[in-house]
Amino acid sequence: MKRFRNATQWGVYDVGVEAGRIKTVDGIPEDPEVSDVGQVLIDGVQHRTRIKRPAIRKGWLEQKDRGRQLRGQDEFCDVPWDEALELASNELKRVAQEHGNTSIFGGSYGWASAGRFHHAQSQLHRFINLMGGCTRAMNSYSTAAAQVILPHVIAPWHEMELQQTTLENVIGNTQLFVAFGGLPRRNAQVAYGGITEHRTHRDLQRARESGVEFVNISPVAGDVDAALNTQWLAPKPSTDVALMLGLAFVLETEGLADKDFLGSHSVGYDRVRDYLLGISDGEPKTPSWASAKCDVEAEAIVALARDMAAKRTFLTAAWSLQRGDHGEQPYWMLATLAAMLGQIGLPGGGFGFGYSAEGFVGSDYKRFNWATLPKGRNPTGVAIPVARVTDMLLNPGADVQYDGRSITYPDIKLIYWAGGNPFHHHQDLNRLVDGWRRPDTVIVNEPWWTPVAQWGDIVFPATTSLERIDICASSHDPYAHFMEQAIPPQHEARSDHQIFSGLAAKLGFEAAFTENKSERQWIEDMWQRSADLASTQGFSIPTFAEWEKAGIYRLPDEPRTRDWMADFRLDPTAAPLATPSGKLELFSETIAGFGYSDCPGQATWIQPQEWQEVDDALYPLHLLSPQPGRRLHSQYDQSRYSQAGKVAGKEVLTMHPEAAKQRGLKAGDLVRVFNERGACLAGVSINANMRSDTVVLPVGSWFKPCAKTGLELNGNPNVLTRDKGTSQLAQGSTAHTCLVQVERYDES
Numbered sequence: 246m247k248r249f250r251n252a253t254q255w256g257v258y259d260v261g262v263e264a265g266r267i268k269t270v271d272g273i274p275e276d277p278e279v280s281d282v283g284q285v286l287i288d289g290v291q292h293r294t295r296i297k298r299p300a301i302r303k304g305w306l307e308q309k310d311r312g313r314q315l316r317g318q319d320e321f322c323d324v325p326w327d328e329a330l331e332l333a334s335n336e337l338k339r340v341a342q343e344h345g346n347t348s349i350f351g352g353s354y355g356w357a358s359a360g361r362f363h364h365a366q367s368q369l370h371r372f373i374n375l376m377g378g379c380t381r382a383m384n385s386y387s388t389a390a391a392q393v394i395l396p397h398v399i400a401p402w403h404e405m406e407l408q409q410t411t412l413e414n415v416i417g418n419t420q421l422f423v424a425f426g427g428l429p430r431r432n433a434q435v436a437y438g439g440i441t442e443h444r445t446h447r448d449l450q451r452a453r454e455s456g457v458e459f460v461n462i463s464p465v466a467g468d469v470d471a472a473l474n475t476q477w478l479a480p481k482p483s484t485d486v487a488l489m490l491g492l493a494f495v496l497e498t499e500g501l502a503d504k505d506f507l508g509s510h511s512v513g514y515d516r517v518r519d520y521l522l523g524i525s526d527g528e529p530k531t532p533s534w535a536s537a538k539c540d541v542e543a544e545a546i547v548a549l550a551r552d553m554a555a556k557r558t559f560l561t562a563a564w565s566l567q568r569g570d571h572g573e574q575p576y577w578m579l580a581t582l583a584a585m586l587g588q589i590g591l592p593g594g595g596f597g598f599g600y601s602a603e604g605f606v607g608s609d610y611k612r613f614n615w616a617t618l619p620k621g622r623n624p625t626g627v628a629i630p631v632a633r634v635t636d637m638l639l640n641p642g643a644d645v646q647y648d649g650r651s652i653t654y655p656d657i658k659l660i661y662w663a664g665g666n667p668f669h670h671h672q673d674l675n676r677l678v679d680g681w682r683r684p685d686t687v688i689v690n691e692p693w694w695t696p697v698a699q700w701g702d703i704v705f706p707a708t709t710s711l712e713r714i715d716i717c718a719s720s721h722d723p724y725a726h727f728m729e730q731a732i733p734p735q736h737e738a739r740s741d742h743q744i745f746s747g748l749a750a751k752l753g754f755e756a757a758f759t760e761n762k763s764e765r766q767w768i769e770d771m772w773q774r775s776a777d778l779a780s781t782q783g784f785s786i787p788t789f790a791e792w793e794k795a796g797i798y799r800l801p802d803e804p805r806t807r808d809w810m811a812d813f814r815l816d817p818t819a820a821p822l823a824t825p826s827g828k829l830e831l832f833s834e835t836i837a838g839f840g841y842s843d844c845p846g847q848a849t850w851i852q853p854q855e856w857q858e859v860d861d862a863l864y865p866l867h868l869l870s871p872q873p874g875r876r877l878h879s880q881y882d883q884s885r886y887s888q889a890g891k892v893a894g895k896e897v898l899t900m901h902p903e904a905a906k907q908r909g910l911k912a913g914d915l916v917r918v919f920n921e922r923g924a925c926l927a928g929v930s931i932n933a934n935m936r937s938d939t940v941v942l943p944v945g946s947w948f949k950p951c952a953k954t955g956l957e958l959n960g961n962p963n964v965l966t967r968d969k970g971t972s973q974l975a976q977g978s979t980a981h982t983c984l985v986q987v988e989r990y991d992e993s
């Protein structure tokens with residue numbers, strides 16, 4: 246058996262190959278807690294669902310119906326590579342000429358695979374920018390609300406994400422760690438671009454051993470590991486702002502708010518105070534007011550507020566909190582609460598976001614910007630907020646508000662997707678289907694017949710990262726790994742780079758796209774650019790040849806021992822924040838100036854559009870659709886490892902014993918989960934340690950609607966979720982604000 250080192254976004258592995266087949270997948274010695282998700286590679290890479298050769302949808306090929314109603318249900322015809330490239334390039338040219346480049350949607354959101362050169366979206370963007378550009382997408386599904394609001398009120402998101410308080414700083418300093426949305430262990434398996442050392446869980450355990458007390462504020466107790474010996478408060482989903490306001494009310498009225506810090510380091514506390522006391526809206530945000538919204542007892546709110554003020558307290562919110570209706574508000578309110586506690590910039594005090602959301606958050610590694618594939622500029626300059634894709638497809642010419650400006654949706658005639666799965670990631674998939682059937686043509690690069698491939702017209706088979714060489718390195722990981730090719734390209738698959746080179750050749754700009762470099766030369770070139778950057782930063786990295794031979798390189802250690810807010814705390818004039826006032830903006834003139842009723846000038850409780858008191862009778866259960874433990878999103882859902890976590894091939898819906906009893910359900914039963922937007926099947930699992938009005942169905946099952954009834958058969962929660970932006974400010978996804986009903990499903 247031969248062994249090859251390759252990398253995924255959930256870890257670096259040694260892959261054993263025998264007679265051309267992947268047989269074993271082992272973690273590497275540098276990884277203290279190897280993720281089992283690596284096992285998906287064993288049968289997943291060479292799975293029968295691989296796309297063997299270029300395929301064209303029958304209806305599209307026959308020109309009768311260029312797309313529309315049969316898309317997603319039609320048959321495909323295999324065609325030779327040259328013919329597929331010819332058809333696709335002609336269609337790209339036709340659409341650009343007849344309708345302009347903005348009518349091509351190349352947003353192509355998605356995680357694709359680890360590897361800096363073969364990053365599918367970068368390859369697509371380089372290609373499409375050279376052919377005149379396209380309509381792009383802004384921000385991410387992960388953190389759109391945070392990305393847009395935080396620069397106005399605290400700091401640019403990329404700065405927060407990479408520089409915020411480290412877990413090393415928490416260990417030995419923090420006394421009380423309050424985690425809204427928990428610290429889900431399963432999510433730290435993953436990090437965008439790759440991860441070498443899984444250490445989040447160990448660092449949290451070290452924190453516990455150093456005396457940190459954890460409070461998990463989540464509808465689900467398991468969102469913080471039981472080993473951390475956690476206190477658990479269980480608010481209703483999407484009500485964290487109300488709970489935080491109740492805490493803030495106690496701090497204000499019991500004289501526990503740090504007025505000196507608020508005065509010197511923030512602007513707008515007077516407005517916050519008026520709102521807390523009900524002076525501005527007639528409704529004091531008392532603990533009982535909060536309790537009525539969030540269903541946490543008023544006494545518990547009072548006790549927690551006092552405890553927070555008495556101890557060195559660190560506040561954090563999971564990214565999930567801002568993936569709900571008005572998701573900007575909990576982040577703003579968390580920062581407001583931290584400012585009231587006045588511990589920002591002190592060792593182990595203050596606030597941060599997304600600890601344990603990905604494995605790098607809170608790490609203290611040196612940050613280094615490894616070279617990427619040069620993508621050029623998008624000549625059209627047109628982009629939509631990423632989660633408004635269906636709105637755009639359905640409403641060409643309509644205007645949408647975004648961060649203080651208006652964007653007009655272009656009329657999309659062609660979609661090109663490489664490295665993402667909208668039939669995984671987008672909300673209200675039945676609505677997406679309507680939008681997706683509008684353009685003339687959909688082109689997709691994919692390794693497998695995933696839903697996005699099934700919903701394409703021209704489908705190019707792409708290689709996986711195990712079929713090519715690459716660099717695995719990212720700004721949040723201390724290592725660079727040489728990704729070895731473990732197996733030959735499967736069937737007729739080509740790398741995304743080769744696919745776009747082929748299209749560029751047909752369109753007459755191959756040399757501009759490839760710069761006459763081979764893939765290996767590109768990778769060497771990227772390594773050299775990183776080496777050049779390193780030398781400007783006072784260190785050196787090995788030569789490409791040395792690194793290829795060693796397979797691994799570790800950046801010099803450069804732990805960030807000083808808290809990112811320490812200088813600001815010391816002297817906010819000398820070390821101001823990048824906000825308009827240089828201070829924490831608890832009230833923002835900028836945001837207030839936008840005049841958005843769904844995102845006013847200070848952190849505000851706004852009832853979600855989907856709200857239990859309104860829809861109680863029909864849809865009494867709140868649906869959370871978190872990340873799956875046994876895979877990354879929808880990737881490798883076809884594998885045995887992912888399927889082993891299912892009930893009868895369906896994703897598992899976890900519910901409280903009371904909710905199950907009321908419906909006559911037990912573990913292992915099949916259920917239909919539904920609301921007015923759609924319905925899917927799922928298998929039942931029971932968990933007493935969660936709210937009884939909440940059910941959990943992780944994302945990532947391959948979208949499989951029954952052709953006759955529309956019932957989704959694999960348990961994809963996005964047939965249920967609402968397709969609404971967080972607010973006019975960020976227009977982020979609101980996946981976690983969703984109501985459903987559950988009933989037994991009898992197969993007859």
Ligand SMILES: Nc1nc2c(c(=O)[nH]1)N[C@H]1C(S)=C(S)[C@@H](COP(=O)(O)OP(=O)(O)OC[C@H]3O[C@@H](n4cnc5c(=O)[nH]c(N)nc54)[C@H](O)[C@@H]3O)O[C@H]1N2
Binds near residue numbers: 387690708877
């Ligand atoms: N209800 C609900 N929905 C959610 C969320 C939620 O919490 N709840 N979370 C959201 C979040 S945070 C995110 S980030 C998104 C994730 O959404 P996506 O990133 O779109 O999901 P993936 O399943 O990772 O899709 C990646 C696709 O790329 C393909 N691929 C892998 N490698 C390659 C390659 O080398 N080349 C090509 N061409 N293709 C490749 C894979 O087969 C897969 O189909 O989902 C969002 N959706």
Ligand SMILES: Nc1nc2c(c(=O)[nH]1)N[C@H]1C(S)=C(S)[C@@H](COP(=O)(O)OP(=O)(O)OC[C@H]3O[C@@H](n4cnc5c(=O)[nH]c(N)nc54)[C@H](O)[C@@H]3O)O[C@H]1N2
Binds near residue numbers: 483
């Ligand atoms: N194994 C694995 N890990 C992953 C991923 C994966 O696909 N698989 N995806 C990665 C990606 S792209 C991202 S963006 C991150 C996402 O990181 P997060 O956004 O933090 O992850 P989620 O799993 O959506 O939610 C975390 C927890 O928040 C709780 N929660 C949901 N809504 C609310 C609420 O309104 N209030 C409170 N208090 N709690 C709530 C849920 O119980 C859930 O378990 O995860 C990353 N990690």
Ligand SMILES: [Mo]
Binds near residue numbers: 386387388
């Ligand atoms: Mo994400």
